[in-house]
Structure formats: structure tokens, C-alpha cells
Amino acid sequence: MERQLRGFAHKYGKNVDTDVIIPGKYCNLVDPVELGKHALEGLDPEYAARMKPGDIVVADTNFGCGSSREVAPIALKGAGTAAIIAKSFARIFYRNALNIGLPIFESVEAVDGIEAGDELEVDATAGTVRNLSKGTSYKAVAFPPFMQSLIEAGGLKPYVERRLAEKKSG
Amino acid sequence: MGMTLTEKILARHAGLGRVEPGQIINARVDLVLANELSAAVSIGVMRSIAGADRVFDSEKIALVEDHFVPAKDAQSANLAKMMKDFAREQNVKHFFDVGRGGIEHVVLPEQGLIAPGEVIVGGDSHTCTFGALGAFATGMGSTDIAAAFVLGEVWLRVPPTIKIVYRGRLREMVFAKDLMLQTIGILGIDGATYCAIEFHGPTVDELSITGRITMANMAIEAGAKNGIFHADAKTIAYVRERTGREFMVERADVDAVYQRVVEIDVDGLEPQIACPHTPDNVRPVTEVTREDIPLDQVFIGSCTNGYIEDLRVVAAILAGKRIASNLRVIVNPGSQQVWMQAAEEGILTTLAAAGCAVNTPGCGACFGGHMGTLGDGERCLSTTNRNYVGRMGSPKAEVYLGSPATCAASALTGKITDPRIVSAVGA
Numbered sequence: 001m002e003r004q005l006r007g008f009a010h011k012y013g014k015n016v017d018t019d020v021i022i023p024g025k026y027c028n029l030v031d032p033v034e035l036g037k038h039a040l041e042g043l044d045p046e047y048a049a050r051m052k053p054g055d056i057v058v059a060d061t062n063f064g065c066g067s068s069r070e071v072a073p074i075a076l077k078g079a080g081t082a083a084i085i086a087k088s089f090a091r092i093f094y095r096n097a098l099n100i101g102l103p104i105f106e107s108v109e110a111v112d113g114i115e116a117g118d119e120l121e122v123d124a125t126a127g128t129v130r131n132l133s134k135g136t137s138y139k140a141v142a143f144p145p146f147m148q149s150l151i152e153a154g155g156l157k158p159y160v161e162r163r164l165a166e167k168k169s170g
Numbered sequence: 171m172g173m174t175l176t177e178k179i180l181a182r183h184a185g186l187g188r189v190e191p192g193q194i195i196n197a198r199v200d201l202v203l204a205n206e207l208s209a210a211v212s213i214g215v216m217r218s219i220a221g222a223d224r225v226f227d228s229e230k231i232a233l234v235e236d237h238f239v240p241a242k243d244a245q246s247a248n249l250a251k252m253m254k255d256f257a258r259e260q261n262v263k264h265f266f267d268v269g270r271g272g273i274e275h276v277v278l279p280e281q282g283l284i285a286p287g288e289v290i291v292g293g294d295s296h297t298c299t300f301g302a303l304g305a306f307a308t309g310m311g312s313t314d315i316a317a318a319f320v321l322g323e324v325w326l327r328v329p330p331t332i333k334i335v336y337r338g339r340l341r342e343m344v345f346a347k348d349l350m351l352q353t354i355g356i357l358g359i360d361g362a363t364y365c366a367i368e369f370h371g372p373t374v375d376e377l378s379i380t381g382r383i384t385m386a387n388m389a390i391e392a393g394a395k396n397g398i399f400h401a402d403a404k405t406i407a408y409v410r411e412r413t414g415r416e417f418m419v420e421r422a423d424v425d426a427v428y429q430r431v432v433e434i435d436v437d438g439l440e441p442q443i444a445c446p447h448t449p450d451n452v453r454p455v456t457e458v459t460r461e462d463i464p465l466d467q468v469f470i471g472s473c474t475n476g477y478i479e480d481l482r483v484v485a486a487i488l489a490g491k492r493i494a495s496n497l498r499v500i501v502n503p504g505s506q507q508v509w510m511q512a513a514e515e516g517i518l519t520t521l522a523a524a525g526c527a528v529n530t531p532g533c534g535a536c537f538g539g540h541m542g543t544l545g546d547g548e549r550c551l552s553t554t555n556r557n558y559v560g561r562m563g564s565p566k567a568e569v570y571l572g573s574p575a576t577c578a579a580s581a582l583t584g585k586i587t588d589p590r591i592v593s594a595v596g597a
Contacts, residue, residue: 015359015448019558020565024537027207028238028246030214042560062360065393066558067537068295070211070311091364091395092295096311144327146194157219160317164221167321 003124005082005103007054011116014060016043018067018093022075035071036078053080056122058114060086064093073097083122085129085140087111098147099156105129110138172423174331175398176366179306179420183289191330191429200288200305202318203232205274205533206239206246208293209253211312216319225260226322232264232283233257234274237533242540272505272531275299275387275473279379280507282412286401286419291318296473296555298389302382303409304401304419306366309390329395330429331366332357336373338437343589345483346381347475347553347573349373350388351442353434355452363393365429368422373436374399379408380477387474388555391449441589443551444571447559455576455588463570463586467550468499468577469562471529472536475553476504478511480574485517487578487592488524494584499526500535500542526581538563551580 020042022035029035040047040057057076063086064072073096076084083103097104103124110129114120118133127140143151150159173181177189184195202225204212216222225231233253238246250268257265264283271277275296278284286304290297293315300307310324318324334353354361367389374382382399389397399405401419409417441455470476470484481503493499501521503509509531512518518528529535535542536554544550544567552562557569570586579589 017556017558019538019556019561023560023565024539025543025563027537027539028243028249030210030249042558042565062363062393065359066295066556068208068293068297068309068311070208070313074211088360088363090360090393092309092311095314099311099313144194146325156313156317157215160222160321161220163321163323164219168221 005054005056005122005124007056007082007120008052009056009058009114009116009118009120010047010051011114012043012057012059015062015065016059017065018069018072021064021072022069027069027071029071032074032078035075036080039075039079039081048079051079051081054082055080056120057081057084058111059084060111061088063089065090068092070096070100073100073102077102085110098151101155105140107138107140110140113138171427172425174366174426174428175368175400175420175422176306176331176396177328178422179287179289180326180328189328191328193328195326195328196323197289197326198323199291199318201230201232201283201290202315203234203274203278203290203292203294203297204315205237205294206235206250206253207237208312208315209233209256210249212293212316212319213252213256215313215316219316219320222320225262225319228261229263230322231260231262231319232278233262234266234271234277235268236271236273237537238539239268239532240530242534270506272508273473273476273533276476276504276508279303279383280412280505282409285409285413285415285417286405287417291315291324295390296387298394298396299383299387299473301386301389301396301398302379303405304399306396306398308396329364329366331368332362333368333370333428333431335431335433336371336436337433338373338435340373340436340439343575344439344441345573345575346377346384348439348442349436350385351444351452351571352439354388354391354450355442356432356434357392359391359448359450360393362389365394367392367394367397369397369399375402378479379404380479383477384474391555441573441576443576443586444557446557446568446570449556449571458586459588463549465497465551465580465585466548467497467542467544468581469535469542469550469552469554470499470574470577471502471504472533472554473504474555475574476502476508476531478508480553481508481512481517483574484578485520487575487589488526488581489520491524491582493525493581496584497581499581500529501526502529502535503531505531535562537561551577551586553577
């Protein structure tokens with residue numbers, strides 16, 4: 001995962017659900033780049049064409065509610081989205097995003113202080129969001145320690161490999 | 171200090187004496203579920219994990235072909251084939267191909283694969299359905315499911331529990347679906363995020379297993395991690411008819427600590443409708459029918475309302491009548507078993523004679539996949555569970571959610587209709 005992220009903000013409202021992030025008809029696609037062409041199509045059909053790799057999605061509460069489809073964060077990442085900053089995330093999306101290595105940050109103040117088009121710089125390790133356009137800075141809610149350790153270990157896969165080894169040895 | 175039902179089940183599966191909300195645990199799982207869409211991603215992830223050659227227990231994995239089935243195109247057929255090949259390679263006992271299963275959440279309980287006190291994780295958000303039988307069940311994404319495939323355990327944050335107590339009797343033409351829509355309207359679509367919902371009270375004690383399934387199924391629509399009922403004599407009879415497997419019925423402690431308690435009096439409750447474009451945009455049917463809302467499609471089916479009891483209600487309303495000329499009605503029995511039972515009872519013929527298209531079981535219409543997709547500007551009343559923008563097809567379509575009875579009544583008039591009026595006048 002890149003530690004220093006820099007890109008422009010695309011701002012949306014609350015309850016951005018998985019059906020608009022990647023409509024059901026595309027859920028038989030597996031290639032992240034192909035999925036990425038349809039990222040957010042149900043809400044903002046121009047997103048994939050307009051955004052530049054490295055850009056950041058900023059949204060209100062309950063981002064990613066609805067289905068468990070892992071292709072939702074995969075599509076956003078496949079399009080080149082560098083991170084999601086929201087006031088809160090739906091439970092399954094939150095796990096999925098971390099599991100596939102799409103950085104997510106929770107901060108009410110950051111979302112309120114960012115407008116569409118603002119240039120942002122995010123330090124993924126420190127969880128800080130700097131709004132370069134407005135000269136403001138915000139601290140995201142820290143991950144629970146267990147999740148932080150998963151992220152630092154490189155995601156769920158290394159964790160599973162370690163647990164498998166532990167089980168085999170006994 | 172006691173534990174809630176969810177905490178009790180999780181503590182036992184984590185090998186701990188007690189657990190508390192917020193605690194991170196490793197829980198042993200009794201069953202891991204996936205469909206051809208979630209499995210395709212999980213299989214890829216599993217292949218990339220060093221040392222993960224085999225599933226942890228080939229009898230504790232259930233794989234159900236249900237989303238894009240019968241395959242709508244070659245790409246969908248490839249995903250279905252990938253899961254089938256995987257099932258064969260891993261010797262997965264509970265693999266359900268087209269024609270032998272149906273919608274995963276309908277199939278697993280009816281096949282005796284779910285029992286009280288168990289922990290089930292599934293690569294589908296409506297896995298929470300199984301809480302109807304007193305199990306802890308939650309939906310997860312494909313990477314988490316891949317981990318469960320190989321480890322037979324998952325890491326979980328123990329959820330705080332919201333207790334909902336229902337009192338009063340449901341009136342005629344008011345069903346579990348109406349009760350749950352009202353509940354989601356009260357909680358909001360993120361009102362139970364990260365939480366367990368524990369359903370209580372005399373109203374739900376009276377519900378059939380199917381009614382409880384409809385309610386637990388939609389716990390996710392309030393953002394919940396799981397929804398759960400206590401197993402009672404009805405549950406045990408239902409499970410015993412289907413499996414000889416041992417299980418342990420857990421109960422919440424009398425001094426369990428709840429995040430909050432919500433009391434709902436259902437006495438005056440009328441049929442409920444979730445209006446576009448969120449499942450919590452819920453209004454009583456009499457308020458909705460004040461405006462004329464003509465429909466292009468009525469859909470009856472899904473893991474929420476694709477059960478034999480649902481089809482019986484619909485058939486009783488449509489028997490000997492014709493659906494309105496302005497709309498189409500699509501019916502998907504939830505499983506092969508439901509389909510055959512409906513055939514045996516003459517329900518399929520009744521529905522077809524009324525002008526309904528009766529399909530083979532599957533999830534396609536509900537999630538905008540195929541077999542009932544909406545076009546621009548079309549409006550649908552559906553027994554399904556979600557009505558987000560674009561859920562059933564075009565982002566310019568509108569989806570309303572209601573009970574099978576409300577859907578059947580509306581099929582006769584061609585617009586959203588109070589089922590109590592149809593039943594009163596025998597329209």
C-alpha cells in the first residue's frame with residue numbers, strides 16, 4: 001500500500017451503496033481494470049472517465065452499504081482511486097476495502113472540510129488528511145489495534161498464511 | 171453480567187467463557203457459504219495463499235449456483251463452471267447446481283444445513299437470513315470467505331446487540347415483511363451498523379419459521395452484522411425434520427446487556443411499503459396509495475419472500491383472476507423444492523393462468539442481473555430486500571418493496587394497492 005497519497009477529491013453524499021458503486025450487471029466481471037471502467041456508474045456515470053489515477057473519493061456516512069460484493073472496492077481501486085475518506089463505512093465494505101488494499105479513512109471533520117476538486121494529500125500510515133487547496137489538516141479515526149496489525153502485516157493473506165502454519169505445527 | 175444470544179454463541183465458538191462487545195475474537199465456523207460470484211473471487215484468493223491447497227472441511231462448505239443462473243452469457247457460465255470445478259476438486263459435499271438447489275438462503279435451511287447455535291459465514295450479505303433459526307450468521311466479502319474456506323475460522327469484532335421487542339397481533343393481510351420494513355424504517359439503513367439485532371416478543375413468537383426468515387434476512391438492510399431469533403419448539407421441529415446432526419440451543423442471559431432496547435407495538439400496523447431509493451424510506455400503504463402509482467412490473471420471489479407460504483398467499487389472491495393489462499408479473503419460487511411444492515399444490519398453474527411468468531429459482535431479477543431487469547423510467551413493486559438506485563436494472567427505474575400480498579393485490583389493479591381492499595371486496 002502506498003503510504004503518501006496525493007490526488008483530487010470527488011465528493012458524494014451519504015449511503016453510497018454497492019449497487020451504484022458497481023451495478024449488479026457487472027458482477028460477473030473479474031478483471032479489476034474492466035470493473036474500474038464502471039466504478040460508481042450508478043451514481044456518477046462520468047466518474048471513471050473524469051477521474052485521474054490517484055484521485056480520492058470523499059463521501060458522507062455509511063459508504064458502501066448493501067451487498068457483500070468485493071468487486072465494489074475492487075472496481076474503485078481498478079479505476080485508479082487511491083483512497084476513500086468517509087464519515088463512516090458500512091461493515092462489510094470496510095473489511096473488504098482493507099482486505100484488497102484500498103486505503104479507507106474515517107473523519108467527519110475532513111469530509112466537512114473538503115469540497116469537490118480540492119487537492120488532498122493523505123499520509124496513510126499516520127492517518128492524516130491535508131487539504132492542500134484550503135490549507136487545512138485532519139486526523140482520521142485510528143483503526144482498532146488488531147486491524148492496524150493486519151494492515152501493517154500486508155493484509156489478510158499473510159495473516160492467513162501465519163495461522164495456517166500455526167495450525168499445522170500444532 | 172450476562173451475555174446476549176449472539177455473545178453466547180460467539181464465546182462458545184471462540185473457546186472463551188465470555189466475550190464483550192468490541193472484543194476481537196477468532197471464531198470457529200460450522201459452515202462457509204458462497205455463490206458463483208463470490209466464490210469466483212474467493213477461489214482466486216485461495217490459490218494465492220501459500221499453503222492453502224485444501225478447504226478446512228469438505229463437509230462444511232456450501233456452494234450454490236444462484237446469481238446469474240441459468241447462465242446469462244459465457245462470462246457468467248465461466249464463473250459457474252469455475253465454482254463447479256472447485257467443488258469437484260475439493261470434494262465439496264454441499265454443491266448445488268442449477269436445477270438441484272435454488273437461492274442459497276432458501277436452500278440451506280430447507281436442506282438441514284443450518285441449526286441453532288451454529289456460526290455460519292457466507293459470501294453474500296443476506297447470509298444473516300440464518301439467524302431465523304437461532305444461529306449466528308453474517309455476510310462477508312470474498313477474501314474473508316477464502317480465509318474461512320482454508321482456516322475454518324474467522325476473526326470477528328463482537329457486535330453490541332440491539333434488542334427489539336414486538337407486542338401485539340398482526341392484522342389480516344399484514345405479514346412479517348411489513349413488520350421488518352417498519353423496523354428498518356425506525357432504525358434507518360445504518361441504524362444497526364456493526365450491531366446484532368435480537369428479535370423478541372409475543373408477536374415474533376407467533377411467526378412461522380418462514381416469517382422469521384423474512385425478518386432476519388433484512389437485518390442487513392439496517393446495516394446489522396446479524397439478526398437473530400431464539401430457537402423455540404417450532405425451530406427445533408423444523409431443524410429436526412431436516413437433520414439428525416447434534417446442535418446446542420443457546421439463550422440470552424436474563425441479565426444480558428443490550429446497547430439499546432426498541433419496543434414496537436404492532437397492533438395498528440398496516441401493510442408497509444419501502445419507497446425509492448432506500449429500504450428505510452418506509453410508509454404505510456394507505457399513505458402511498460393516496461397517490462396513484464402505476465406499475466410496469468411486479469416481482470415475487472427472492473431470499474426474502476420466495477417461500478411456499480409466500481406463493482400460497484399470492485395464489486389465493488390471484489386465483490381465477492387476471493393481472494392488469496399494463497404490467498408484467500414475474501414469479502421466482504426460491505428453490506427447486508419450493509417450485510415442486512408449488513407445482514404439486516397447483517400454485518404454478520394458478521399463477522400462470524392469471525398471466526404471471528413463472529421462472530426457475532435464482533437471484534437474477536433482485537440484483538439487476540437478468541430475468542426481470544427494469545428499463546429506463548420503469549417502476550416495479552417487489553418482494554425483494556433492496557431498492558437502491560439501479561438495484562433492479564436501469565438507474566432511471568424505481569423500485570418499491572412490499573409483501574407478497576401487497577404485490578399480488580397490486581398485480582390485479584396495475585398500481586400500488588392495499589391488499590386489505592382486494593381481500594375485502596374479493597376483487
